[in-house]
Amino acid sequence: MTGLIRFSFLACLVAFLGVVPTAWLAARSRRWNWLPATVLMVSLLLGISVAGVQVWSVTPLKLDLSKVTPFAFALEIDRLAAFFLFLVCGVALPVILYAWSYLPRHYSKAEAQWIWALCSLFLLSMVLVVVAATAFSFLIGWELMTLLSAALILVDGNSQERLHNLFIYLVMMHAGAAAVAASFFAFLPVSGDLYFSSLRASSLLLTPGTRTAIFLLAFVGFGTKAGIIPLHLWLPRAHPIAPTPVSALMSGLMLKTAVYGFIRFSFDFLGGGPVWAGYLVLIAGAVSGVLGVLYAIGEHDLKRLLAYHSIENIGIIYMGLGAALIFLANQSPAWAVLALVAALFHTLNHALFKSLLFLGAGAIADATHTLDIDELGGLLNRLPITGATFLVGCVSIVGLPLFNGFVSELLTFQSFLAGSTLTALPPRIILPLMAGVLALIGGLAAACFAKVYGVAFLGRPRSSAAESAREVPQGMLGGMSLLALACIVLGIFPTPVLKPLIALAQTLVPAASLPTEVTGIQRILVPTAVAVLGLALLTMVAGFKRRVTSPWACGLPGLTTRMQYTSTAFSKPIRWVFSAVYKPDRRLAVLPAGRPYFPSSISYSSVRTTSYERFLYRPMTNAVVALATQLRRLQTGNIQVYLLYIFLTLVALLAVVGLRK
Amino acid sequence: MTMLIHFLQALMIVFGAPLLRGVVSKMKARIQRRQGASIWRPYADLGKLFRKEDLVPPLASPVFRAAPRGVFCATTVAVLLIPVFRPAALLGGPGDFVLLVSLLALARFCLVLGGMDGGGAFGGMGGSREALVSALAEAPFLLGLTAVSILARSTQLARIVDWTLRQNFFDISAVHILALSTLAMVAIAETGRIPVDNPTTHLELTMIHEAMVLEHSGPSLAFLEWANSVKLGLIMSLLIGLFFPWGMAAEPSLLAIALAVAAYLVKMLALALILALVESSIAKMRMYAVPDFLGVASATGVLAVVFTVFGGR
Numbered sequence: 001m002t003g004l005i006r007f008s009f010l011a012c013l014v015a016f017l018g019v020v021p022t023a024w025l026a027a028r029s030r031r032w033n034w035l036p037a038t039v040l041m042v043s044l045l046l047g048i049s050v051a052g053v054q055v056w057s058v059t060p061l062k063l064d065l066s067k068v069t070p071f072a073f074a075l076e077i078d079r080l081a082a083f084f085l086f087l088v089c090g091v092a093l094p095v096i097l098y099a100w101s102y103l104p105r106h107y108s109k110a111e112a113q114w115i116w117a118l119c120s121l122f123l124l125s126m127v128l129v130v131v132a133a134t135a136f137s138f139l140i141g142w143e144l145m146t147l148l149s150a151a152l153i154l155v156d157g158n159s160q161e162r163l164h165n166l167f168i169y170l171v172m173m174h175a176g177a178a179a180v181a182a183s184f185f186a187f188l189p190v191s192g193d194l195y196f197s198s199l200r201a202s203s204l205l206l207t208p209g210t211r212t213a214i215f216l217l218a219f220v221g222f223g224t225k226a227g228i229i230p231l232h233l234w235l236p237r238a239h240p241i242a243p244t245p246v247s248a249l250m251s252g253l254m255l256k257t258a259v260y261g262f263i264r265f266s267f268d269f270l271g272g273g274p275v276w277a278g279y280l281v282l283i284a285g286a287v288s289g290v291l292g293v294l295y296a297i298g299e300h301d302l303k304r305l306l307a308y309h310s311i312e313n314i315g316i317i318y319m320g321l322g323a324a325l326i327f328l329a330n331q332s333p334a335w336a337v338l339a340l341v342a343a344l345f346h347t348l349n350h351a352l353f354k355s356l357l358f359l360g361a362g363a364i365a366d367a368t369h370t371l372d373i374d375e376l377g378g379l380l381n382r383l384p385i386t387g388a389t390f391l392v393g394c395v396s397i398v399g400l401p402l403f404n405g406f407v408s409e410l411l412t413f414q415s416f417l418a419g420s421t422l423t424a425l426p427p428r429i430i431l432p433l434m435a436g437v438l439a440l441i442g443g444l445a446a447a448c449f450a451k452v453y454g455v456a457f458l459g460r461p462r463s464s465a466a467e468s469a470r471e472v473p474q475g476m477l478g479g480m481s482l483l484a485l486a487c488i489v490l491g492i493f494p495t496p497v498l499k500p501l502i503a504l505a506q507t508l509v510p511a512a513s514l515p516t517e518v519t520g521i522q523r524i525l526v527p528t529a530v531a532v533l534g535l536a537l538l539t540m541v542a543g544f545k546r547r548v549t550s551p552w553a554c555g556l557p558g559l560t561t562r563m564q565y566t567s568t569a570f571s572k573p574i575r576w577v578f579s580a581v582y583k584p585d586r587r588l589a590v591l592p593a594g595r596p597y598f599p600s601s602i603s604y605s606s607v608r609t610t611s612y613e614r615f616l617y618r619p620m621t622n623a624v625v626a627l628a629t630q631l632r633r634l635q636t637g638n639i640q641v642y643l644l645y646i647f648l649t650l651v652a653l654l655a656v657v658g659l660r661k
Numbered sequence: 662m663t664m665l666i667h668f669l670q671a672l673m674i675v676f677g678a679p680l681l682r683g684v685v686s687k688m689k690a691r692i693q694r695r696q697g698a699s700i701w702r703p704y705a706d707l708g709k710l711f712r713k714e715d716l717v718p719p720l721a722s723p724v725f726r727a728a729p730r731g732v733f734c735a736t737t738v739a740v741l742l743i744p745v746f747r748p749a750a751l752l753g754g755p756g757d758f759v760l761l762v763s764l765l766a767l768a769r770f771c772l773v774l775g776g777m778d779g780g781g782a783f784g785g786m787g788g789s790r791e792a793l794v795s796a797l798a799e800a801p802f803l804l805g806l807t808a809v810s811i812l813a814r815s816t817q818l819a820r821i822v823d824w825t826l827r828q829n830f831f832d833i834s835a836v837h838i839l840a841l842s843t844l845a846m847v848a849i850a851e852t853g854r855i856p857v858d859n860p861t862t863h864l865e866l867t868m869i870h871e872a873m874v875l876e877h878s879g880p881s882l883a884f885l886e887w888a889n890s891v892k893l894g895l896i897m898s899l900l901i902g903l904f905f906p907w908g909m910a911a912e913p914s915l916l917a918i919a920l921a922v923a924a925y926l927v928k929m930l931a932l933a934l935i936l937a938l939v940e941s942s943i944a945k946m947r948m949y950a951v952p953d954f955l956g957v958a959s960a961t962g963v964l965a966v967v968f969t970v971f972g973g974r
Contacts, residue, residue, distance in 0.1 A: 378722070378780075381722045398766075401760055402767075406763055428969075428970050429967050429970055432807050432811060435803055435807050436803060439762070439803040446769070446792070446796065449770075450774060450792055451789075454773065458724055458725075524760065531741060535734040536734045539730040539733065546716075548716075549717070549719075551779060563782045564780060572789065573789055
C-alpha cells in the first residue's frame with residue numbers, strides 16, 4: 001500500500017514537470033491542444049488521492065532525494081502536509097478546468113503555452129513547499145513560488161505600471177524569504193542539520209532568546225507572504241494584475257502556503273510559545289481583518305476588492321491561530337485544538353470561495369471587458385450560472401449560515417467564547433471581546449458583498465458592455481460550479497473535513513481531548529438547512545401570480561440607469577463613519593473663483609490617503625538607500641584597496657580561528 | 662410532547678407576530694390620543710397582499726421575487742432557536758446564538774439584494790443605509806449575547822435561559838444590566854423602530870426599511886412585512902427569555918405550560934407598552950447620528966463582557 005502511494009506521489013511530481021513539454025507540443029500542433037490541461041489535472045488528481053490517504057495515516061510518507069541533490073532534499077507528507085496538499089491540489093483542479101476554456105479565449109498560442117508551463121511549475125512549487133521536510137527543499141519551493149508567479153504576471157503584459165507593482169511584489173517577497181531563511185538558520189547551532197525532524201527535536205534545547213527570534217522572524221516572513229497589515233502592500237498590487245486563473249491560485253492557494261509555514265513553525269517546531277506571541281498573532285489578525293474589509297469597501301475594481309478581502313480572511317485565520325497559541329500557553333489544549341481546527345477549516349474555506357470569486361471576476365471581465373463594478377449591473381439575467389455561483393461565493397465569504405464560511409467562523413467564535421473558561425485574567429477579557437471584532441468584520445463584509453452583488457449583478461445595466469454580456473463557455477462554468485458546490489456541501493456537512501482536521505490538530509497539540517463544539521456542529525446545521533429549504537419550497541409551491549410592469553418613476557417618463565445607486569454611493573455611509581481609517585483627501589474646485597453662485601465648472605475629487613508607503617515604507621527605503629550610499633565608499637575602483645580588503649579579511653579570519661583554539 | 666410544545670411556541674411567534682404589531686400601533690395611537698386601527702389590521706393587510714399579484718420590473722432578475730421569500734424563511738427558521746414557554750427550543754446546540762445572529766444577517770442580506778434588484782434609486786438608498794446599521798449593530802448584538810453566555814457558562818440559548826431561570830431576580834448582576842441595555846439598543850436598530858428608523862415613514866431623507874421594500878408588491882411585500890413582524894416578535898421574545906425568564910415552565914406539565922403562556926403574554930404586553938411609549942416620546946435620529954447610538958451600544962457591550970470577569974458569579 002505504501003509502495004503504491006509513494007509511486008503515485010512520484011508520478012504526481014513527474015506529471016507536473018511533464019506539463020512543460022506537452023505545453024510546447026500543444027503550441028506546435030492543434031491535435032495536442034487538450035494535452036497540457038489533461039496532464040495537469042491527472043497530476044492534481046494523483047495529488048488529491050495521495051493527500052486523501054495520508055491525512056488519515058499516522059505514519060508519514062517519506063521520500064529522500066538527497067542522493068541526487070547537493071543539499072539535503074527530502075519530502076515528507078505528514079497529516080499537516082497532507083491537508084495542505086489536499087487543499088492545493090483540490091482547489092487547483094476546478095481552476096485548471098476553468099483555465100482550459102479561459103486561456104484560448106484571451107491568449108495567443110504562445111502565451112497559453114507559457115501560462116500552462118509556468119502554471120504547472122507554480123503548482124509544483126506550492127506542492128514542494130507543503131511537502132518539504134528539509135529547509136533546503138522548503139526554501140527552493142518558496143523561492144520558485146515567488147519567481148514563477150511573477151513570471152505568470154509578466155505574461156499578461158509589461159507596462160511601466162505593472163513592472164513597478166511587480167518590483168514591489170518581488171522586493172517584499174524576498175525580504176520575507178530572507179526572514180524565513182533566517183528563522184531556519186537560527187536553529188542550526190543546536191540542531192546540527194536542517195531536517196524538519198531535527199528542528200523539531202532541537203526546539204526544546206533552544207534558549208528563550210533564540211526561540212523568540214525564530215518566532216518573530218517566522219511571523220514577519222510568513223506574514224509578508226500572507227499579507228498581514230502592514231506587510232500587505234504587495235497584495236492588492238500583485239493579485240489583480242495576474243491572468244485570472246493565476247489570480248485565483250495566488251489568492252486562494254499561495255497565501256495558504258504562508259499559513260502552512262507559520263503553523264509548521266509555531267505549532268510543530270516550537271510547540272507553541274509564550275502568551276505574548278499569541279496576543280501578537282491575534283491582534284495582527286484582528287487589525288488585518290478590520291482594515292482589510294474597510295479598504296475593500298472603498299474599492300470598485302472587482303479584483304482589487306477581492307484582494308483586500310484576502311487580507312481580511314487571512315486576518316480571521318490568524319485570529320484563530322492566535323487564540324490557539326493563547327490557549328496553548330494557558331495549558332488548555334482542548335480549546336487550542338478547537339481554535340486550530342477553526343483556523344485550518346477557514347483556510348480551506350477561503351481557498352474555495354476566494355478562488356470561486358476570482359474566477360467569477362474573470363468571467364465578468366470575459367463577458368463585459370471591464371472589472372469596474374460601477375460599469376456593470378443586471379448581469380444575473382445575462383450570465384445566470386456565473387451569477388448564481390458568484391452569489392454562492394459572496395454568501396460564503398460573508399459567513400452566512402448554510403455556507404462553508406459560516407462553519408469556520410462559528411468555530412472561531414466558539415474558541416473565542418471558550419476564552420472565558422481560562423484562569424488567567426487577560427485572555428478572559430480579550431478573547432471574548434474578539435468575538436465582537438469578528439462580528440464587526442462579518443457585518444462589514446456583508447455590506448461589501450451586498451454592494452458588489454447588488455451593483456454588478458442586479459438592477460439595470462449601467463453600460464452597453466453590461467447590456468450585451470453573454471454567458472461564458474461551459475468549461476469556465478464547470479470550474480466555478482464545482483467550487484460553488486464545495487462551498488454549499490461543506491456548509492451543511494462539514495464533518496467529513498472536520499474529522500481529519502481534528503486528528504491533525506491533535507497531532508500538533510498533544511494530549512488534547514475532543515471538544516464537543518467541533519463534533520456537534522453538523523447536528524445543528526443539517527436541521528437548520530432542512531428547515532430553511534423546506535420553508536423555501538413551501539413559499540415557492542404556493543405559486544403566486546406575477547405580472548411584469550414598469551415601476552412608478554415619480555412622474556418621470558421612466559427610470560434610467562443613472563438613478564441607481566453606484567458602488568461608491570452605496571459605500572458612502574460606511575466610508576463616512578470610518579473616515580478616520582480612509583483619511584480622504586477631498587478637493588472641490590469651483591471655476592471661475594469669483595462667481596460662487598454661477599460657476600462654469602465644478603470638479604470634485606476624493607482619494608484615500610492612508611499611505612503605508614509614506615509613513616512606513618518610505619523611511620525604510622530611504623534608510624536602505626542611505627546605507628547603500630555609505631557602503632559605496634568601499635568601492636573605490638582602486639585595485640590596491642581591494643587587495644587591502646582581501647588582506648584584512650585574511651588577518652581577521654586567522655585571528656578568529658586562532659582565538660577559538 | 663416536548664417537541665410539540667417547542668413547535669407550538671415557534672408557531673405562536675410566527676403567527677402571533679402581526680397581532681403584536683397591531684397591538685403596538687394601537688398602543689401608540691392611544692398614547693397619541695388617536696383612535697387607531699384595529700389590532701387585527703395587520704392580518705387583514707397580509708391577507709389582502711397575499712391575494713394580489715407580484716408586480717415585477719421588466720429588467721429585474723429572479724432575485725427580485727426570491728429575496729422576500731428568503732427573508733421570510735431565514736427569519737422564521739431563526740424563531741425555531743428561541744426558547745419561549747420552556748427553557749428549550751426546537752433547534753439548538755453549542756454556539757446557536759451565533760447561528761441566530763447569522764440567520765438574521767442572512768435575512769438582511771436577502772433584503773438588501775431584493776431592494777437593489779428593483780433598479781430604482783430607493784432600493785440602493787435603503788440597502789446602503791441598512792448595510793451601515795447592520796454592520797455596526799452586529800458587534801454589539803454578539804457582545805451582549807456573549808456576556809450573558811459567559812455568565813451562564815454555556816453557548817446554547819436554551820441553557821442560558823435555563824440558567825437565568827434558576828437565579829433569583831434580585832441577584833441580578835451589573836453584567837445583566839449592561840447586556841440588557843446593549844441588546845435593547847440593538848433590538849431597536851435591528852427591528853427598525855424609532856429612533857433608528859421609522860416604520861411608518863416614506864421620507865427619502867430618513868427611511869431605511871421602507872426604502873428597500875418600496876418596489877415590492879403583492880405576496881412579496883406580504884412576506885417582507887410578515888418577516889418584519891416576526892423579527893420584532895423574535896427579538897422581544899429573546900429579550901424576555903434572556904433577562905426575564907421567570908414564569909417559564911421548568912418541567913413540561915400542562916399547568917406549568919399554561920402559566921408560562923400567561924406569563925409570556927403579560928411580559929410581551931409590558932414590553933409592547935414600553936416600545937409604544939419610547940416610540941411616542943422620542944424623535945427619530947438623523948441618519949448620521951445612528952452610528953453614535955450603535956457606538957454607545959458597542960461600548961456597553963464591551964463593558965458587559967469585561968465585567969463578566971469581575972462581576973460574574
